[in-house]
Amino acid sequence: HAASAAAACADARLAAARAYRAAGALAKAIGMARLGIAWPGATVATRTALAKELAEGYSGLALLSEAASAYAIALDGASDASDRGKLLGAVVPIWFALGSDAEAARQVGDFAKRFPDAKESGVLTLGVVQRAVDQERWGDALAAGKGALDRGYPPDVSVRLAVLAARATRAIHKDERHVPLAQVALRLAGDPSTLTPRLRSAWPDEDEAHQDRRLAQTLTVLGEAHFMVAEAQQRAEVDALRVPTFRGGTLGVFASTMLRPWIEKKRAAIEAVSRAYAAILDIQPAPPPRWVIAAGRNVGLMWAGFVDDLDGLGARHETVKNFRDAVRGLTEPYRTGRAQPAMRACVSYATKFQWIDPGVRDCERWLAKNYPATLVPVDELVPRLVAVRSLPLEPPLRPAAP
Structure with a gap:
């Protein structure tokens, strides 16, 4: 009975912390959550939920270091892939903001090894790889991204991982070794006519706006993959042909x-x-x-x-x-x-x-x-061009006979 009463007290503190946070009383929510975590009779599930409340309260006050510590407590008690993935999804941006990229990469790497086929593994790995690419830490980006390919992640995640790995490979080696990874991205994208429905079906719980954002990001990196392949072909087959003397x-x-x-x-x-x-x-x-x-x-x-x-x-x-x-x-x-x-x-x-x-x-x-009579160059960078004559909006990019 004593254990049940202690657990009930911890549950009551969890309910109070949630109520305070919902009302915007973050300081009181934090205090109640800290009391609940320290309560000796709290179950693992309750302590994990209290740590999550504590972390969200600290985040609301922009106390990022404290929030990261609270999320670490919550992660210790979370064993389910979905729950742990959600917690990591919340704390990884905080680690990035604190400059703790190594900790973020380590935790995400451990999660991906533990749950290699989970959708959350792909999303979290993509975040770590994108962060490394943005900071031009090409070796870290390649190590994390290349190992996550062909795991059956949603098409937007798989394609973006492959293209980021290709971008990192090109930056490191400065040759054509990135092209196979770009080709992997095109293979993972599959049939262009079915890409959109496949992507939307992979994220059924998201609203259309979020799905559209994923689609736009995927289409952009697909264009980059095609460009990488074509550019390598250009260097090998066109640029190498020198005019005879x-x-x-x-x-x-x-x-x-x-x-x-x-x-x-x-x-x-x-x-x-x-x-x-x-x-x-x-x-x-x-x-x-x-x-x-x-x-x-x-x-x-x-x-x-x-x-x-x-x-x-x-x-x-x-x-x-x-x-x-x-x-x-x-x-x-x-x-x-x-x-x-x-x-x-x-x-x-x-x-x-x-x-x-x-x-x-x-x-x-x-x-x-x-052809100076056709176009007048503009001097300032503006999102439009000044043309003397109207130009067709959709001229053929494909070659035509001269």
Whole structure:
């Protein structure tokens, strides 16, 4: 009977602490919770609930260190995956605010090992990885993120983990070792047409606004994954093709044996990479503006670089009779039929999505230099572009024949 009475007293203090906190009397709630935790007859469940009340009271008063200590007491008594995951979800941001990132990573890592398949493990790991990426602690981000792939987490969590791991790998190695992780992200995303219903079904208890936020974050990193893959392909297949050098001799022989084969190979490579970039446009239900514009910029710069290579070749050998005119004749169809539409696409998407960044400026400057009557460059960074002539809002990013 004494034990039952002691437990009942602890339960009464828990009820009082909850009532005080609900009424906004946080100081009284904290005092009552502390009394309940110290009560010798409190059960583990009651003491855990009291510690949670104490932590939330301290959090309400912005006493973060005290709140973290109280959450630690609650964690000691929580064994269920769901309860422990919720407590960690509350205390991890506090540890971040206190600069206790190592403690957050340790606790989340232990939880993920104990409950590897729990949805909460993925969410908490994602938070730790995102924090490390934001602070450019690339090694920590890669260690935590790479080990959490292929665990059957919801698609938004899995895809974001893979892309963050790819971003960390690229920052560490500065080569193409991040590309397989980007491809993992695309595989985990699965069929684009079913991504939205799969994501919503993974979070049935969330309202539509929260689900939409998850979807937007997922679409953005999917665009980044496609961009990583296409950019690596560009470096390997397009950037590596250097324009041949005319070392004298007959112009016709040089054109037929070296220049024209290079043009055909370079054009085919740019078209193939353009299709890889255009995959960003197929992201459903809507492609992410940032990566649509970045892809348009790179496609435009590939064609512009192609044209510039040929122009430079002609300029270097302008003393050779008919050489520069011959090269210009080869160049112009690509300038007007490929480079200009791609650059216009970049600027038009920026106009449509009200997004401007240095990449858009590259497109704008090229148009202003080569087609000054079409576009006037703006001098200040504003979320709109100033065009002399109206540009189509949805120009094709996919390659078309010149």
